[in-house]
Amino acid sequence: MQRTSVTYVPAIDGLRAIAVLAVIVFHAGFLDFLPGGFTGVDLFFVISGYVISQSLAERRHLKFGEYLRDFYRRRCLRILPALLVMLLSSFVLSALFMPQFWLSDQINYTGFAAFAGISNVVLARHGNAYFSPGTELNPYTHTWSLGVEEQFYVVFPVLFFLWLRYRNKTPVVWTLLPALAIASLIICAIQTPADAHSAFYLLPGRFWELAAGAMLYQGIEAWRGTLRSSGIVNAILLCGLGLLASGFLLATPLHFPFPMAIVTVLGAVLTIAGLALPAPEYTSTLQRLLQVPWLTYMGRLSFSLYLWHWPVLVVLRWTTGTQLVVVQLLYPLVVFVLAAMSYHWIELPVRTASCLWLRTPWRTFGLALCTLVLFGGSAFWVTHNTERLSLSQTRDTYTWYAYKHYPREPFNRINDARVRGRQLFVIGDSHAAAYRTLLNNVAIKLGIKVVVYEQGGCGVVTLQDADPANCARGREADFKDIEARAKPGDIVFLASLRMPELQDRDWALGQTAVISQMLKEQTPARLAAAKTSAEADLARLEAINVHVLIDAPKPLFKSPPNRCSDWFNRMNPVCSQGMTVGREPLLRLREAQMKLLAALMREHPGLTVWDPFPLLCPGTQCSAFDPLGKPMFFDSNHLSGNGNRVLEPSFTQVLLHIWDQS
Structure with a gap:
């Protein structure tokens, strides 16, 4: 993939790979190898906050309106194409293989909400806890984290623009993001024991994690590439990766996200700092390990890997189950192939296209809206035609379901x-x-x-x-x-x-x-x-x-x-x-x-x-x-x-x- 940013750090893609692989291993339940692998999402949040800040900073010369339009245009191109294909595919697979049951309406609501970037709100208000068995049967559960990020993107670009423009003149702009992050952490601490669903799924209790990555960028921007001590670099990376490993191995649902997520967030901040601060000639062994080609390639696939790993796993739970050895061997291969196809055939072509429609913000927004309506409408049609599409015997709803069917048999x-x-x-x-x-x-x-x-x-x-x-x-x-x-x-x-x-x-x-x-x-x-x-x-x-x-x-x-x-x-x-x-x-x-x-x-x-x-x-x-x-x-x-x-x-x-x- 061609990179235009001079600040690109390949090892951060390696970090993305670690995050998504931890999540996949946790969800697959492979030998209970990473009982806290779900904290890979928290690592993603910190990386996103940092990388988005870096991307916005590179466009600091734009006027406010251009700055926002350009940001949201790039977000549309980055997120929507692969997401929409995954969502519609999941609706079709659900209709083919999943019997409609008492959670089906809730599952469909989650899927439709994912089209609008608010599936986390539906899950928080009406869904099961993230770690409950019912959640494992919902092919759209994983979109909660995308909802959190998309909602973060509504407010963050404005805050960051104020910092870019007025940081040298108005010191108070330095306090905006930290103040909101502290408020978010307090909300998270209060909600975790009192309202665990909201603490886990909603932006107020998660804002601090994304903000941590953004504040890291604000704090080290002027010192990027200035650290010239291999010992200090290795110490920072070793400490950061150690905290990340602790989260993967020791985090439990009981006290999550507060305080357990702090370990992973702190580890992510230290690791990214250890990757961004060193001068090029002081690249450490750990940094070189994080940027080996296969790992950085997995990092570039990370969005598609995350999108596809969960619905494939849910379909397997509904059909063959995941305990068979042949299924366990095929599952990672299927996910990798789907992710590679999604990345090379959907993500890259859309993001690198020279089409005028995709280079002009308002035309991009219009095309995105039309595509969203088309895919959402198709998903709606699928949910209302499951009897025609289903491969299951349960498609005979008259026999299987306790619906209010009018009697077909003669009666008096x-x-x-x-x-x-x-x-x-x-x-x-x-x-x-x-x-x-x-x-x-x-x-x-x-x-x-x-x-x-x-x-x-x-x-x-x-x-x-x-x-x-x-x-x-x-x-x-x-x-x-x-x-x-x-x-x-x-x-x-x-x-x-x-x-x-x-x-x-x-x-x-x-x-x-x-x-x-x-x-x-x-x-x-x-x-x-x-x-x-x-x-x-x-x-x-x-x-x-x-x-x-x-x-x-x-x-x-x-x-x-x-x-x-x-x-x-x-x-x-x-x-x-x-x-x-x-x-x-x-x-x-x-x-x-x-x-x-x-x-x-x-x-x-x-x-x-x-x-x-x-x-x-x-x-x-x-x-x-x-x-x-x-x-x-x-x-x-x-x-x-x-x-x-x-x-x-x-x-x-x-x-x-x-x-x-x-």
């Missing part, structure tokens, strides 16, 4: 005086949402009004423990709405997960050992708390003279059918436990819940228990599929659309029986 509407004017209120966690097909069919056949209140992870009368405290505010609003709308004789259906999940357990220990451990988890204290919560909810509903219906615990499975039913994912280790579970172990697991339900029924005459277990598991082996091979369950614990239709006649009869007795 029930015109019964018992149900005229009746209402059914449904409240619960994601398992309430998993009854959508059943509830929709009931509403159509009985002609009743069905009102659903669903909050993922917010069970009601879970029978396993006290209802989740973090859901109290939302649940209070739901109960108040029911109290305001319900009439005497209406039914409130409480639908929630009421058994310990089987997925993600260590079944290598043997089924007997795992089941025993799960039974031990159901302590008397937890069951007592569960009974207290249940009695409070039931008493509140009894006070408004409604009937209460609860579903007994349903079968659960060790592997998710939606991820294990296709030729490209059956070999995934997540599928190794199969789609069947013995009836007897499941009955043992739900025994405590069934006893608690029996006790509640004795104390609350208005309570009815509906048990779908016998319909879902009629034999000695419970299967996630019916005898015709149709899924009864979508994943390891939520019903499929087909499972809903199997249960609907039984549920309808229970409703009619309750209203018949009233």
Whole structure:
């Protein structure tokens, strides 16, 4: 690649390579070799702050308007082309290989936000923690760092221009960036224990890292190439690289980004200083190692490597899994090839093109906007046509998904005086949402009004423990709405997960050992708390003279059918436990819940228990599929659309029986 800047330091590209390779090794989980490899992003932030400052300083002769237009033109050419190709490719790959599930909307929102440079905001407000399992299934999670940088670029060029123009006349401009950096570090320190999502994903808690690189440039600009002591150079580089290595090896999510990120940022500042300050004839051994050709080439690929490594890894998690040796060997090769293609066929041609459209700022902005709309619109089309594009069996949404499909099967509407004017209120966690097909069919056949209140992870009368405290505010609003709308004789259906999940357990220990451990988890204290919560909810509903219906615990499975039913994912280790579970172990697991339900029924005459277990598991082996091979369950614990239709006649009869007795 041709360089025009006389201040180019090849070893900084080597540093970029170290940063991106650390991140990739961490994400791939290779032998847990770099448990703190995620701090490579913090190294990137410092490098970006320094290099952007250097680039802006080279254009100090421009007027303010030209200066900004030139900066943002170069940012568009640098970031957008490869980013847009990666994003659209990820949307297409997701449609082809990933079943739509309860996180799909969140995943799509993250992807669309990445087009606008605000995916970090979506992840902070609505996503999972960076280190949580759910994040590993989102192909756009890694774009959070690009969002932070792009937001930094909104304010930083103005601050830096003021420093360039007035640093010799107005000393106060030297304090602007340090003051904001200190404020940012304080915000980071406050947010890390109190609001970890915001501290990790958002610019206010990360500004200081990018600012550290910029302040380094401001501080050493006049002394570049003046250091003439090999001993001091080696000491600075050794100390800096040692701190970086400490971050890669010792950083943990517990106290991150504050204070753990300080180690990596300080290491980055020292290393860059050790690379920029020496005179050319005092190049150290460490600097020569950082600028070996293969390493600097990887550094030039670093942006594309970062863009592509994550979606490829996520697609592998959804399909073959990453545990197979052949996959582990192919993964780095695939990422390298994609990154090289992206760099040589997209990044370089766009950045070095002599096309007038790309050399004139306003025309570049117009073309960038049109391309952004085109790619974003294409991604939007993909998300609304997944059934047509998907290679998975789950593309048959009528069978697999608990959507509000209109029934395709013949049915008779029930015109019964018992149900005229009746209402059914449904409240619960994601398992309430998993009854959508059943509830929709009931509403159509009985002609009743069905009102659903669903909050993922917010069970009601879970029978396993006290209802989740973090859901109290939302649940209070739901109960108040029911109290305001319900009439005497209406039914409130409480639908929630009421058994310990089987997925993600260590079944290598043997089924007997795992089941025993799960039974031990159901302590008397937890069951007592569960009974207290249940009695409070039931008493509140009894006070408004409604009937209460609860579903007994349903079968659960060790592997998710939606991820294990296709030729490209059956070999995934997540599928190794199969789609069947013995009836007897499941009955043992739900025994405590069934006893608690029996006790509640004795104390609350208005309570009815509906048990779908016998319909879902009629034999000695419970299967996630019916005898015709149709899924009864979508994943390891939520019903499929087909499972809903199997249960609907039984549920309808229970409703009619309750209203018949009233």
